[in-house]
Amino acid sequence: DVKVTQSSRYLVKRTGEKVFLECVQDMDHENMFWYRQDPGLGLRLIYFSYDVKMKEKGDIPEGYSVSREKKERFSLILESASTNQTSMYLCASSLLQGQYGYTFGSGTRLTVV
Amino acid sequence: SQELEQSPQSLIVQEGKNLTINCTSSKTLYGLYWYKQKYGEGLIFLMMLQKGGEEKSHEKITAKLDEKKQQSSLHITASQPSHAGIYLCGADFANTDKLIFGTGTRLQVFP
Numbered sequence: 001d002v003k004v005t006q007s008s009r010y011l012v013k014r015t016g017e018k019v020f021l022e023c024v025q026d027m028d029h030e031n032m033f034w035y036r037q038d039p040g041l042g043l044r045l046i047y048f049s050y051d052v053k054m055k056e057k058g059d060i061p062e063g064y065s066v067s068r069e070k071k072e073r074f075s076l077i078l079e080s081a082s083t084n085q086t087s088m089y090l091c092a093s094s095l096l097q098g099q100y101g102y103t104f105g106s107g108t109r110l111t112v113v
Numbered sequence: 114s115q116e117l118e119q120s121p122q123s124l125i126v127q128e129g130k131n132l133t134i135n136c137t138s139s140k141t142l143y144g145l146y147w148y149k150q151k152y153g154e155g156l157i158f159l160m161m162l163q164k165g166g167e168e169k170s171h172e173k174i175t176a177k178l179d180e181k182k183q184q185s186s187l188h189i190t191a192s193q194p195s196h197a198g199i200y201l202c203g204a205d206f207a208n209t210d211k212l213i214f215g216t217g218t219r220l221q222v223f224p
Contacts, residue, residue, distance in 0.1 A: 042214050
């Protein structure tokens with residue numbers, strides 16, 4: 001069964017810590033995405049990537065960076081975690097010109113204290 | 114995103130009832146995707162619509178895209194508790210594979 005795996009379901013970090021959220025897909029998809037989901041705001045795109053070593057800013061990139069050194073792995077980095085980054089983080093992947101939509105991971109609920 | 118509005122925000126229906134969720138775009142879209150999310154989990158792909166007037170069905174769920182490609186509806190026939198969750202529409206506005214999502218509709222189905 002093909003899937004997108006996010007390394008942690010729940011994570012608690014302290015303000016100022018550097019946080020790494022890992023996402024791995026086994027479908028050989030070109031595209032990978034990071035969203036955050038907050039009540040009343042829906043899903044907002046943070047960063048995305050169409051290829052290895054390629055990255056594009058989404059709608060809310062401030063305070064985040066990403067890394068895609070291998071096709072199957074897309075990492076989201078919180079350089080210095082803040083309480084307003086407490087959220088559900090969702091990773092997704094898709095084929096180029098995908099007719100089948102995204103495949104999402106199960107999400108990481110991050111709490112910054 | 115204000116580019117994509119979903120209504121209603123929440124819905125509570127009795128088992129067996131039909132229901133409709135709407136997704137309206139402020140501009141013409143290239144593709145419209147429907148997803149379902151169980152609380153605290155990732156999103157499951159339901160359907161993708163691309164052509165004006167297109168309609169697709171899967172089991173008891175039917176999705177339609179209007180001719181202008183600015184509005185989509187998701188209709189559930191004879192709802193069941195298993196249909197409960199959050200339904201989200203996502204739009205690709207420029208054939209970029211990048212999806213903008215609506216804020217979601219929370220559906221509860223009671224016996």
